[in-house]
Amino acid sequence: xxxxxxxxxxxxxxxxxxxxxxxxxxxxxxxxxxxxxxxxxxxxxxxxxxxxxxxxxxxxxxxxxxxxxxxxxxxxxxxxxxxxxxxxxxxxxxxxxxxxxxxxxxxxxxxxxxxxxxxxxxxxxxxxxxxxxxxxxxxxxxxxxxxxxxx
Numbered sequence: 001x002x003x004x005x006x007x008x009x010x011x012x013x014x015x016x017x018x019x020x021x022x023x024x025x026x027x028x029x030x031x032x033x034x035x036x037x038x039x040x041x042x043x044x045x046x047x048x049x050x051x052x053x054x055x056x057x058x059x060x061x062x063x064x065x066x067x068x069x070x071x072x073x074x075x076x077x078x079x080x081x082x083x084x085x086x087x088x089x090x091x092x093x094x095x096x097x098x099x100x101x102x103x104x105x106x107x108x109x110x111x112x113x114x115x116x117x118x119x120x121x122x123x124x125x126x127x128x129x130x131x132x133x134x135x136x137x138x139x140x141x142x143x144x145x146x147x148x149x150x151x
Contacts, residue, residue, distance in 0.1 A: 039132070046133025049126055053119055058083050062137055077114045085138035093150050094131060101127045 051060065057080040058064050064082030065071065071079045081087035089097065099107050104118030122130070135143055 042129050043133050043136045045126070046129035046131070046136075049122070049130050050133050053122070054083070054130070057115065062134065073115075075115075080116075083134050083137075085142045089134065090138065090142055090146050097131055098124070098127050101130060 050062075059080075059082070062082060062084035064084075064087055065079035068079040068081040068087065073079060081089065083089050092100070100116065100118065102118050102120060102122065102124075104112070105114060105116045106112045107118075135146065138146070
């Protein structure tokens, strides 16, 4: 009898150990892990794109210009707002933000002559990555509320 119990335990362990290694025993799955890795890659790509396309005006830390609400630059143009969650970016839907990144503010005001001209060379996927990166630096509560409102 004792030998039979040991045998059954050994067989059970043979199935349990591989399940633990794949995360099945804990409820985690490779899909969860893949989604996390993919999200991290999207955000990482977005950061690279941000530094190459946006940081010159909006700052390396997405801080914008401290006088963005009322100041103008030497050309009389509005100063760039922060994108780090302290400005107004989160007031806009993902669709609006996508259009501004792609086409600039001229899409909403045909007389706009400012510096936010957009970048039509960016693909939709790249713009998505940029927006995911920008949102990733927002405070958690803001991200949660934005997701509830727009996604």
